[in-house]
Amino acid sequence: MSSGLKVALVGNPNTGKSTLFNALTGLNQKVGNFPGITVDKKTGFCRLSDGRTAEIIDLPGTYSLYPKSKDESIVLEVLTDKTSRLYPDLVVVLADASNLKRNLLLYTQVADLKIPVIIALNMMDLARKAGTEINVDELSARLGVRIVPICARTKENISGLKEAIQQMSAIPLQRETIEVEAIAPGLIAKIQNELQVESPYAALQLAHQHENMHYLSARQSDRIEELEQEFSFHSQKAQAAETIARYNFINDVLFDTVKQRTSVIEETISNRIDKVLTHKVWGFIIFFGILFLIFQAIFSWSEYPMSLIEDLFVWLGSTAHAVLPPGVFTDMLVDGVLAGLSGVLVFIPQIAILFAFISILEDTGYMARVTFMMDKIMRKVGLSGKSVVPLIGGLACAVPSIMGTRNIENWKDRIITIMVTPLVSCSARLPIYTLLISLVVPDTRLWGFVNMQGLALMAMYVLGIVSAILVAWVMKKLIKARERGYFIMELPVYRMPRWSNVGLTMYEKVKTFVVQAGKVIIAISVVLWVLATYGPAKKQQEIEQKYTALQQTNQYPQEELQRMKASDKLENSYAGLLGRAIEPAIKPLGYDWKIGIALITSFAAREVFVGTMATIYSVDSSGDDVVSVREKMRAATEPDTGRPVFTLATAFSLMVFYAFAMQCMSTLAIVYRETKSLKWPVIQFIYMGVMAYIASLIVYQVLK
Structure with missing residues (x-):
């Protein structure tokens, strides 16, 4: 989409810049990287009333043009490089009306760069509550700049800001603030x-x-x-x-x-709430109570929409078999692509619920309090309070969280944070956890309201966080550095969540999950289907001859014979031979060769495990018996003993393996890029792999 003019959004952290960006662009936005660097760049498009389109560039939050981190250094680079495609025609400086003195420092610096500026004066309602009276017209005259009072949260006067952007050619260059x-x-x-x-x-x-x-x-x-x-x-x-x-x-x-107004001296509501929510005892109890509610909701609220998605894919598979002519293409489409996608897309409701809660916690200002509370604990294990932000972000994805460690000035703190962030359970692990938990943990309730499956899921997330803290403590002893870290952050006031923002975050995260995971899963599902369908010609020929002979004896029912043949062909396919080759190494963990195939394919991305199991069991089945991946795995039995494959011991061993193992090529790539050394990703891959093997071995041997 071409744009008529480029507008850069600049502001201090916690001034509502992201909210304003969403209000201006809506769903018309995308995330990329700034040219030549791995810092996130968010751009969007805003339609003006004169028919032009303005490209909105959301620059990282910063208190001044003297950066304390890589992210902040981007702001000056974009605003001074006139040869860049991102060089703006106009800068909108977002200022918090309730803290104007600090916010105007950044404005005066940007103004002196001689780029046309508009000040968007946000949070006027909070300024009034604090007893602050601003003469906007006089302030505009003194600075020689157009000031537009807005409320980004309620979208109040966003149309006025758009009009000011549209009339940018009439905006005079603001007055010089100091004699540079x-x-x-x-x-x-x-x-x-x-x-x-x-x-x-x-x-x-x-x-x-x-x-x-x-x-x-x-x-x-x-x-x-x-x-x-x-x-x-x-x-x-x-x-x-x-x-x-x-x-x-x-x-x-x-x-x-x-x-x-000096009469306004009463304690703010935020401070009164903080006395409870950041209390050294009650604060942590409330935090774990909130986590408990989130994981209960993930299972309780998602069951019905998940069943609908499962039924949809079963119907699509059955319809495809009925409508399309039998052959290689139909088998690949149904048993490869559809089976692989169904195994992952069924978890969209749970991912949407998780990100809805995370968005609400961030929007209300509570997540900043969690960061503040965790600072003391983090320091004891060798991390700074700033490490909490990437660790919490790791609940979504380790890749942007590791990129976010650039805000940590201390080298040792940053390296340790990078090394332990992948241990925090990300959204890619959620499909694996919920699938395996639904197979072996009964959907029953303790005391009438505590869902056992939700409790098991919370335990897996707590395991990830605790292991990250313990590994950080060990690394604190091993990695030597003399620098001392520090933690300064501003706590935003409590606010009601903006439901449009929560909805937008859910949409963006689900879309990212579907697009990124979908591309990988389709590619791997097709390759896996080929490997699982074909094998060495001699072996496949022997199987055909064996079952042709058995068919003539009428020893087995036709349906049973087809199932046995499909299972035999899978075992002797290229995928089966690969799985058999690694089976001796994974047998002590409770895994068979089919699970072994999934362990290999999910090195590309963890969520591929579910798609792989769906494809493997689709190829393993006979004829047109299209059922959901959960039903296939629940019915899977060991050929020798007839016992279920996915027992309590195997399922929890697998979950622990995925909790610890570095099953993500993207994360390894970003660790290499951020540390500029092969040393750290190699160490990370080895230590997480050893942890995963030993922990899952112990879990299986104890539970079996």
Whole structure:
């Protein structure tokens, strides 16, 4: 989609930037990477009333243009690189009206880059409750910039902001906030002349941060370094002088435009709630109570929609067999593609419920409190409070969570966080857990309301979190570093969740799961179907001859004969031979060769396990008996003993294996990219694999 103009959203963390982005773009958004770097880039499109389309670029939250992390450094790079496709025509600076002094620091820096700016003044309702009175017109006149009061949560005056964006050509360039040239006399003019930089402040920022600007050539960066030496430029002193000058300017402006009613001194509601929710005892009890409710809901609420999806795929399979002519294509479509997809898509309701709860906890401000509460525990095991954010994000997916560790300045804290984050149970494990739990844990209730299956699921998630903390403690002893980490975060006020935002998050996460998992599963299902359908010609020929002879004896019913033949052919297929080859190594864990095939294919992505089992048991079945993957696995028996394959011991051994094993190529790739070394992904793969094997061996031997 082509865009008429590019608009960058800039703001401090917790000012409602993501909410505003969703309000402007709705479902018309996508996530990618910034060019040349692995930092997430969120862009969307907004239709203006004059028919033009504005491309909205959601830049990472930052308190100033002096970055403390890789994510924050992106903001300056995008706003100063005029050759970039992402260079904006307009910047919307989102400011929290209830904390204007701190928010205006970032505005003054962006304004001095000489890009047209609009200030979106958010949370006016909270400012009024806090007794803050802002004269918006006077503030706009003093800054020389258009200010649009909005409430991103309720979408109040979003149309006014769109109108201001549309009229950007009429927006005057905002007034200079400080005398930039006085901070580094001579140096700024020299950089401007030699590198053709229009804005004095952009030239000053290049002096500070040229080493991190990807768009500068090595020659340009070296030249700036030479000029710094020539003019005796001291970065820290210059930054301090600039910050003092900016706050002097901000204080003068706010003195005339913002009044604080001194009568408003009562304790805020958020503070009163925090006394309970962040209490050193009650806070943790409430947190685990919330986790308990979430996992109960995942099983209780999802059963009906899951049954509908299972029935849909059974109907699709039966219809395909009835309508399409018999042959290789029909078998591949039904037993390969449909069977593989059904095994994963059936878990959409559970994934939607999980992300709905996570979105509600984030939206209300509660997740920030969890991070705050966990800080002390994290420090004892060698992590910082900032490690909690990637660990909690690991409930969704380890890949973006590991990328999120760039906010951790301390090298040791960051490495340990990267190494243990994959132990937290991600959404890809959810289909495996729920499938196996539904096979061996009865759907009964303790005391009338505690669902046993939900309890088992919660136990698996707690196991992941506890193991991550224990491994972090061990690594704290093994990895040596002298740096000390620190944790500073701002707790947002409590708010009601925005249900449109919760719905949008559910849609995005389910769509990502379906598209990403779907592509992998279709590819692997087709390859697996071929490997499971065909085998060495000689062996397949012997099986045909064997069952032709048996058919003539009338020793077995026709249906039983077909089932035996399908099972024999699968066992002697290429997939069967591969499974048989690794069976001796996995037999002590309680796994047969069919499960072995799934262990191999799910190295691509954990959720492929379910699709693999669906495909294997579809190929193993005879004729047109299309049933759901759960029913196939429940009916599976060992040929020698006739006992069920998926016993309590086998199922829990498998769940523990997947809880610990590094069954995700994407995660290994991102660990390599983030650490820029093969050493760490190799260590991670080995230690998680050893943990998985030993733990699942113990579980099986104890439970069998």
